[in-house]
Amino acid sequence: MKTQVDSGGIVTLTKEGENLIKDSPLFNEGLRPTTMEEHSWTSYNFASLWIGMSICLPAYSLAAGLIALGMNWWQAIITIILGNCIVLIPILLNSHAGTKFGIPYPVYARLWFGSKGAHIPAVARGLVGAGWFGINCWFGGTAIDTLLMSMSSWGNVTGHTWIAFIGFWALNVWIAYRGPETIRKMEFWAAPTLIVMSLALLVWALTKAGGWGPMLSAPSKFNTAGEFLVVFFPSLTGAIAFWATMALNIPDFCRYAKSQRAQIIGQSTSLPTTMGGFSFIGVAVASATVVIYGEALWDPAAVLAKFSPFAIFLGTIGIILATLTTNVAANVVAPARAIENLAPRRMTFGAGAIITGVVALVMQPWYILDNFGNYIFLWLGTYAALLGPIDGIAIADYWMVRKRRIHLTELYHPNGIYSYKGGYNWHAIWALAIGIAVPFISRLIPGLGFIWDNAWTVGLFVSLIFYTWFMKNSSSVMNEKEYNKITAHVDTQAS
Template identity: 90%
Template sequence: MKTQVDSDGIVTLTKEGENLIKDSPLFNDGLRPTTMAEHNWTSYNFASLWIGMSICLPAYSLAAGLIALGMNWWQAIITIILGNCIVLIPILLNSHAGTKFGIPYPVYARLWFGSKGAHIPAVARGLVGAGWFGINCWFGGTAIDTLLMSMSSWGNVPGHTWIAFFGFWALNVWIAYRGPEAIKKMEFWAAPTLIIMSLALLIWALTKAGGWGPMLSAPSKFTTAGEFFKVFFPSLTGAIAFWATMALNIPDFCRYAKSQRAQIVGQSVALPTTMGGFSFIGVAVASATVVIFGEAIWDPAAVLAKFSPLAIFFGTIGIILATLTTNVAANVVAPARAIENLSPRKMSFGAGAIITGVVALVMQPWYILDNFGNYIFLWLGTYAALLGPIDGIAIADYWLVRKQRIHLTELYRTNGIYSYRGGYNWNAIWAMLLGIAVPFVSRLIPGLGFIWDNAWTIGLFVSLIFYTWFMKRSSSLISQADYEKITAKAEAHAS
């Protein structure tokens, strides 16, 4: 029986396939495969998604952290662009599966970890997403607090910083509660607005300073290559880790792609250029503030606070918009889907969004951002070591083990081929543990610190290799002939 149909590389369920899974305890409307009509995201939608997510206060501050660690401006920007080009590879590899089969990340994870084991990578990604959600709320809330103080006597209000933070946190949760379609619409209009506001800030800085300022001509603090690389590799891991989360749950968005070309072009053009360009704006503006104000100001809110009340008002709107577009897209969808997947018949995406907001508070983002060491080495470095192996397993499973052949209805069966033993694929669990263990153990052994400095990359390849080896004879694999028995061919649709 044909349970799925392939139309120009997009696989959707047939009516027979839909009827087979609609009553499954692993099925609900948010976790089902998308229909052909829902595959409507164009290259612009994906470009605007990444522009909206990349123009954010953490990205502005990332270059600042690298310069504070001793890099000059171009070393910091190149590190960021290189990190984003590297992480773009797993993003595109995992995007292919989401686009072709229209499944969200928690369902995709059932392939590798099993119907129950999928909660391991889904919750791991969700916790990191919740952490980032809190970080962005803290960035945005404190920026709003700074701007309000510059316009009024807001600073005299007891607990004003916490009021601004919790108010902004509530706004984020409310918008996230409305769901992915609302996110798509917001990103569509926000992307060009954020680009214009960022360029306006850069033009103001250059005009006022009469040039690029002294910071762009300041030399690196490193006197030898060894000193540089000691900071470069963990910083590169931090730059990769910035979007390593999205490398996992990008199927949550690419399941709506109109075609493979649409998601590849949109993402490849927007991600490295926006991250590199916005980081450069951060460096250039901070450089100009040395000339204009006599000190380097890395906080964009602190820069805006020196403007006129009207400019501060528009700047505040820009900061709110920049933080919202990043937070609700990059940091809520994954944890909300993970929570939804814990009990598909009882949990909704909206409930998951609310729970994500609460977990973000418990993770205390104000501590993570206490200093750049915590931010780049503790936060970015540690979760990179945890998520790299999961990225490796996802890539190995789809491209090397299954060769892009998935039986969609089996993903929603509690006793299907993707349930493995009791709902857990121990091949994936062991491969993940090995990928995590190698960098963490190396951190403790003198002379092997290089492995920890590249934890995401090393962990990815360790888990990829072991998972591919472990899965050689798995009964969950389907042959090309079996795939053709369940998959009908349809006429090509317009791309």
């Protein structure tokens, strides 16, 4: 019986396939495969998604952090662009699965970890997403607090910073609660607005500072290549880790892609360019403040606070928009889906969004942002070591083990071929454990610190290699004949 149909590279369920899974305890409306009609996202939708997510206060602060660690402007920008080009590779590799089979990340994870084991990578990604959610709320809330103080006597209000933070946190939770379609609509209009506002800030800095020369003349603090590399590699890992989260749950968005071409073009043209461009704006504007005000202002809210009241008002709207577009898209969808996947018949996306907001508060984002060391080395570096191995397992499973062949209905059967033994694929668990252990152990051994500095990359390749080896004789892998037996092929070219 044909349970799925491949039309121009997009696989959807047949009526028979839909009937097989609709009563499954692993099924609900948010976790089901998308229909052909739902594959509607164009290249512009994906470009606007990444533009909206990349123009954010944490990206601005990432560039600032690299300058604070001793890099000059071009060393910081190259590090960030290189990191984003590297992380774009697993993003596109995992995007293919989401686009072709229309499944969200927690369901995709069932393929490699099992029907129950999928909670391991889903919750891991969800916790990091919740952490980022809190970080963005703290960035946005404190920025709003700074701008309100510059316009009024807001600073005299007891607990004004915490009031601004909690208020902004509540706004983020409310918008996220409304669901992914609201996110798509918001990104569509936010992207061009944020580009215009960012360029306006750059033009102001260029004009006030008297040209590029005074803005970008600060030298690197490193005297030798060795001194630079000590900082470069962990910083590169931090730049990679910045979007390593999305490299995992990008199927949550690409399941709506109109075609593989649409998602590839949209993502490839927007992620490295926007992150590099906005980071450059951050470095240039902060450098300009040295010339204009005699000190480097790395907080964009502190820069805006020196403007006229009307400009401050517009800047506040820009900061709110920049933070919202990043937070609700990049940091809520994954944890909300992970929570939904814990109990598909009882949990909804909206409930997952609310729980994500609460967990974000428990993770105390104000501590993570206490200094640049916590931000780049503790936060970004540590979770890179945890997520890199999961990326490696995902890539190995889809591209090397299964050769892009998935039995969709089996992903929703508690005792199907992707349930393995008791719902857990121990091959994936062992590959994950090894991929995490190698960088962490190397951190403790003198002379092997280089491995920890590149924890995401090392963990990815270690887990990829071990998982491929462990799975070489797995009974869950279909050959081409078995795949064609359950898949109808329609000779229609995807647009």
